[in-house]
Amino acid sequence: MKRLLAALALVGASIAAAVVLGLAGDDVETTPVEPDPALATVPVRRTDLVVTGDLDGSLGFVAADPVVNRLPGTLTDPPEPGTTYVPGDVLYRVDDTPVVLAAGAVPMYRPLSTRSADGRDVEQLERMLVDAGYDPELEVDGDFTAATRDAVRAWQEDLGLDDSGIVELGRIVFVPDPIRVVEVPVAPGAPIGDGTVVATTSTTETKVTALLPGEDQGLLAAGDPVVVELPDGTETPGTVTSVGAVARRTPDGTFFDVEIDLDDPTVGAGLDEAPVTVVFERERAEDVLAVPVTALVALAEGGYAVELVDGDRTRLVAVVPGTFADGLVEVVGELDVGDEVVVP
Missing domain, CATH: 2.40.30.170 (Efflux pump adaptor protein, beta barrel domain)
Structure with missing residues (x-):
């Protein structure tokens, strides 16, 4: 409403001589007058009006879950802030042994070996081994078999670990997506235990x-x-x-x-x-007739009109304002596309 009032304040000069007595149908009862050559006019247009x-x-x-350590020892090589880590990367080192990032929605919660019951964590481990090329024929089914153990041994050997075929709790950090390290709250050389947050992360x-x-x-x-x-x-x-x-x-x-x-x-x-x-x-408001807001004329008894150029005369035509946007206003009344209306 404030926008409308501000715009209407500019209109008065163009119609100061018009004394409005009332409405007759869609025209205001006032004598048509010759348009002032100094007045500017604009055509009525059909357009879409969007209020934003x-x-x-x-x-x-976006913040992601922190990296929580499950492998007690000394943090010898922490994650690097600002670095993006993807599955297969060494995320950090404990006692100078690697903790590896892998894809998976289930966090590691137990050691994994041939004694482990079937589970989604085993399936994630098998998928990691297959994706890394240790045994392309390994069945990814969540069952830790002898074939799984052999692939784990090969993986451990490549990492410089004891090739026991048993994956210690905390040796792998499963995450659903690659992570970006934001902050490392633990200094290199500090002792870390089961549950220590070693990094905050983001997507x-x-x-x-x-x-x-x-x-x-x-x-x-x-x-x-x-x-x-x-x-x-x-x-x-x-x-x-x-x-x-x-x-x-x-x-x-x-x-x-x-x-x-x-x-x-x-x-x-x-x-x-x-x-x-x-x-x-x-x-x-789609496909509506619109004129500049400044073309609106506030009538003395209420309501609005526009000053329409009609041949060599002008007359006031009653309109109902609708949506306001970008300096234009939707108008409903006896108007057509291309009609010229006066603007101050």
Whole structure:
């Protein structure tokens, strides 16, 4: 409403001489007058009007689970902050022996050997061995067989470990995706025990996070397109991947967490905790007649009109304003595309 009032304040000069008595159908009862040559006019257009909103956000890596050690000893070679580790990499060393990263959703919770009961952790171990080429014919079925033991021995020998065929608890760190080390809270040479956090981590891809005010609940949903404005002013498209189902309270109000993926992830490469602006669609009016907001005339008895050029005269035509966007307003009334209306 404030935008409308501000715009209407500019209109008065163009109609100061018009005394409005009332409406007759769709025309205001006023004598047509010759248009002032100094007045500017614009054509009525048919277009889509989009009202946007914006959110403050942050572009960076998303926090992932920390790396928890299960192999007691001395941390001789810690993970490197800022480094990305993928399955097969040596993540860190305890007593100068390697702790290896492997793919899997189930964390290691027991030693693995031919005495182990079948389980998903065994299946993850077998998949690691097959992917590393130790036994392409090994059946990945969660059953620690003699063939599994032989592949483990070959793997241990290549790592410089005792080739016992038994995988100690903590020798492998299973993670569902590659990780990026953020911080290492333990110094080299420090003793570490079962349960010591040796690294905090993040995902390897950047994501935009933002807070949607509680009063705007429902305006964004997973799959919605947005535009993300980067710190250098670059605008890049993105897609909402999730909107929190439960609001959380902060000192500034109640908000829903929103996560957004950039359509082109390379655009955000090298940025972490960078402030961004997320522009999203609040309202859309499609295929409507529109004129500049400044073309609206506020009538004395209420309502609005536009000053229509009719041949060599002008007359006021009543309109009902609709959606406002980008300096334009949707109008419903006896108007057609191409009609010329006066703007101050």
